[in-house]
Amino acid sequence: xxxxxxxxxxxxxxxxxxxxxxxxxxxxxxxxxxxxxxxxxxxxxxxxxxxxxxxxxxxxxxxxxxxxxxxxxxxxxxxxxxxxxxxxxxxxxxxxxxxxxxxxxxxxxxxxxxxxxxxxxxxxxxxxxxxxxxxxxxxxxxxxxxxxxxxxxxxxxxxxxxxxxxxxxxxxxxxxxxxxxxxxxxxxxxxxxxxxxxxxxxxxxxxxxxxxxxxxxxxxxxxxxxxxxxxxxxxxxxxxxxxxxxxxxxxxxxxxxxxxxxxxxxxxxxxxxxxxxxxxxxxxxxxxxxxxxxxxxxxxxxxxxxxxxxxxxxxxxxxxxxxxxxxxxxxxxxxxxxxxxxxxxxxxxxxxxxxxxxxxxxxxxxxxxxxxxxxxxxxxxxxxxxxxxxxxxxxxxxxxxxxxxxxxxxxxxxxxxxxxxxxxxxxxxxxxxxxxxxxxxxxxxxxxxxxxxxxxxxxxxxxxxxxxxxxxxxxxxxx
Amino acid sequence: xxxxxxxxxxxxxxxxxxxxxxxxxxxxxxxxxxxxxxxxxxxxxxxxxxxxxxxxxxxxxxxxxxxxxxxxxxxxxxxxxxxxxxxxxxxxxxxxxxxxxxxxxxxxxxxxxxxxxxxxxxxxxxxxxxxxxxxxxxxxxxxxx
Numbered sequence: 319x320x321x322x323x324x325x326x327x328x329x330x331x332x333x334x335x336x337x338x339x340x341x342x343x344x345x346x347x348x349x350x351x352x353x354x355x356x357x358x359x360x361x362x363x364x365x366x367x368x369x370x371x372x373x374x375x376x377x378x379x380x381x382x383x384x385x386x387x388x389x390x391x392x393x394x395x396x397x398x399x400x401x402x403x404x405x406x407x408x409x410x411x412x413x414x415x416x417x418x419x420x421x422x423x424x425x426x427x428x429x430x431x432x433x434x435x436x437x438x439x440x441x442x443x444x445x446x447x448x449x450x451x452x453x454x455x456x457x458x459x460x461x462x463x464x465x466x467x468x469x470x471x472x473x474x475x476x477x478x479x480x481x482x483x484x485x486x487x488x489x490x491x492x493x494x495x496x497x498x499x500x501x502x503x504x505x506x507x508x509x510x511x512x513x514x515x516x517x518x519x520x521x522x523x524x525x526x527x528x529x530x531x532x533x534x535x536x537x538x539x540x541x542x543x544x545x546x547x548x549x550x551x552x553x554x555x556x557x558x559x560x561x562x563x564x565x566x567x568x569x570x571x572x573x574x575x576x577x578x579x580x581x582x583x584x585x586x587x588x589x590x591x592x593x594x595x596x597x598x599x600x601x602x603x604x605x606x607x608x609x610x611x612x613x614x615x616x617x618x619x620x621x622x623x624x625x626x627x628x629x630x631x632x633x634x635x636x637x638x639x640x641x642x643x644x645x646x647x648x649x650x651x652x653x654x655x656x657x658x659x660x661x662x663x664x665x666x667x668x669x670x671x672x673x674x675x676x677x678x679x680x681x682x683x684x685x686x687x688x689x690x691x692x693x694x695x696x697x698x699x700x701x702x703x704x705x706x707x708x709x710x711x712x713x714x715x716x717x718x719x720x721x722x723x724x725x726x727x728x729x730x731x732x733x734x735x736x737x738x739x740x741x742x743x744x745x746x747x748x749x750x751x752x753x754x755x756x757x758x759x760x761x762x763x764x765x766x767x768x769x770x771x772x773x774x775x776x777x778x779x780x781x782x783x784x785x786x787x788x789x790x791x792x793x794x795x796x797x
Numbered sequence: 798x799x800x801x802x803x804x805x806x807x808x809x810x811x812x813x814x815x816x817x818x819x820x821x822x823x824x825x826x827x828x829x830x831x832x833x834x835x836x837x838x839x840x841x842x843x844x845x846x847x848x849x850x851x852x853x854x855x856x857x858x859x860x861x862x863x864x865x866x867x868x869x870x871x872x873x874x875x876x877x878x879x880x881x882x883x884x885x886x887x888x889x890x891x892x893x894x895x896x897x898x899x900x901x902x903x904x905x906x907x908x909x910x911x912x913x914x915x916x917x918x919x920x921x922x923x924x925x926x927x928x929x930x931x932x933x934x935x936x937x938x939x940x941x942x
Contacts, residue, residue, distance in 0.1 A: 388924075560919050
């Protein structure tokens with residue numbers, strides 16, 4: 319490989335020793351078999367770049383779904399000391415609080431399978447998706463302020479979903495510290511008609527079923543039984559979050575110059591957590607986090623409406639939120655590190671919080687088990703539900719992977735898809751797919767991604783999260 | 798170099814673009830045209846609305862990234878697609894910030910006629926560069942898809 323050299327620590331862990339301006343070493347979770355995929359692009363160099371940032375604690379970490387991103391690698395995790403450390407919008411990404419929600423149901427896959435086509439069609443009609451789509455409501459002024467402060471609770475209070483949904487979301491669907499006055503007028507304009515929209519790219523709504531149970535006790539607590547239908551929703555803060563990030567980058571580029579922070583990559587621009595710029599970003603980011611919580615809550619309601627339109631109200635009533643995770647976010651958390659309890663700012667960019675048993679942040683229903691960790695795969699293979707562990711708390715600031723991770727560039731995927739009837743291929747695999755964008759299905763085809771099972775097995779073996787169930791896709795709406 | 802040209806790069810997570818042009822204005826315009834064509838084929842877009850683009854930047858990279866982000870944002874904000882791009886002012890003299898102004902033309906998205914292929918979340922600073930090459934200019938940007 320070019321760039322940094324990796325030293326094997328154990329079967330699933332590799333270290334990038336400190337070189338040059340790195341303040342800490344890097345650590346990447348992967349098996350030897352996965353190594354060629356993660357060393358053939360710039361992802362490992364990006365792990366090293368993150369290690370240059372002031373106040374980074376422990377290691378610059380990467381999960382097994384690591385791939386080349388911008389600034390931080392996708393799959394990157396980094397914790398920063400509150401006094402010495404920085405906050406970087408590039409460690410969160412443009413799609414602030416991009417995340418995944420999982421719903422269970424009482425529906426049996428065998429009974430629903432013949433209706434998958436009309437169900438995917440109903441999702442297509444009910445959930446706005448694709449470029450330029452508008453949501454079911456336009457929210458401006460004081461009402462938008464409330465969205466930015468209350469998150470999913472705003473949506474529930476207006477009839478989009480149920481109070482029980484909110485109790486099973488990371489942060490209970492509402493991040494504290496949001497200042498609705500900080501996002502720009504332009505961010506507010508972009509967000510005004512995008513609540514309840516899916517977007518495009520890798521965002522989706524997926525109908526699946528529980529295919530295999532690995533952990534009976536945890537699966538029972540999550541209401542996941544073999545052969546039952548599940549719904550997975552993957553989207554984020556839409557144009558609102560993109561604009562908050564873009565606006566913040568302009569501030570952070572200046573801040574990095576002001577505070578004399580040397581950057582190996584401009585996209586890592588940042589400001590001290592204690593600085594006005596750092597505090598403002600955290601408060602604006604929290605507003606975007608809450609926008610995303612409200613967005614997924616409204617989509618959850620639209621998904622239930624879609625199911626009710628095909629299978630009746632009773633079917634929708636039985637669809638309950640299992641959990642929701644955020645995988646593009648920075649959070650202030652308390653962690654035991656080097657023998658003492660410390661408040662840290664943990665950046666997760668394409669990584670999922672995976673808090674172990676006993677953490678107060680985890681809903682009471684799952685607290686003894688560890689947090690549900692939702693790992694979507696590609697549209698043709700599996701997705702997984704895992705649970706967080708004590709080991710993740712010790713090694714990765716309570717973090718695990720977020721998905722399969724891309725293997726092919728979009729250019730390579732489009733080339734590989736040329737001349738193929740991917741929708742028919744997917745149908746032969748037992749998956750009905752609809753997409754708004756013409757290029758989406760090609761770019762998102764299963765071969766474009768790593769095998770999520772390999773990624774999950776690595777996380778499981780490393781002990782960062784343990785397998786609860788495997789989900790098999792039956793129908794997918796892509797943006 | 799007489800004709801501006803571009804190529805898409807293999808970037809695992811997102812999408813990268815490299816463009817060559819004889820002049821800086823050509824370079825900026827060609828980058829914008831490639832970006833918009835990746836969202837929607839140019840043949841489907843008519844020139845009916847005009848938007849002004851005004852950005853500033855510390856250097857050429859910031860000007861390029863902000864020019865492209867501004868066009869992408871205008872499209873998102875107004876639900877429009879663009880096909881015609883023009884630079885009206887490029888002021889690199891003196892101390893930064895430098896100034897760039899331009900005009901873009903296009904039309905509102907019409908689901909009956911337009912078939913956008915993808916959304917670009919943003920244009921990033923990662924690996925972005927603008928440099929002289931072969932008597933002309935070369936630029937590179939990575940898009941967050």
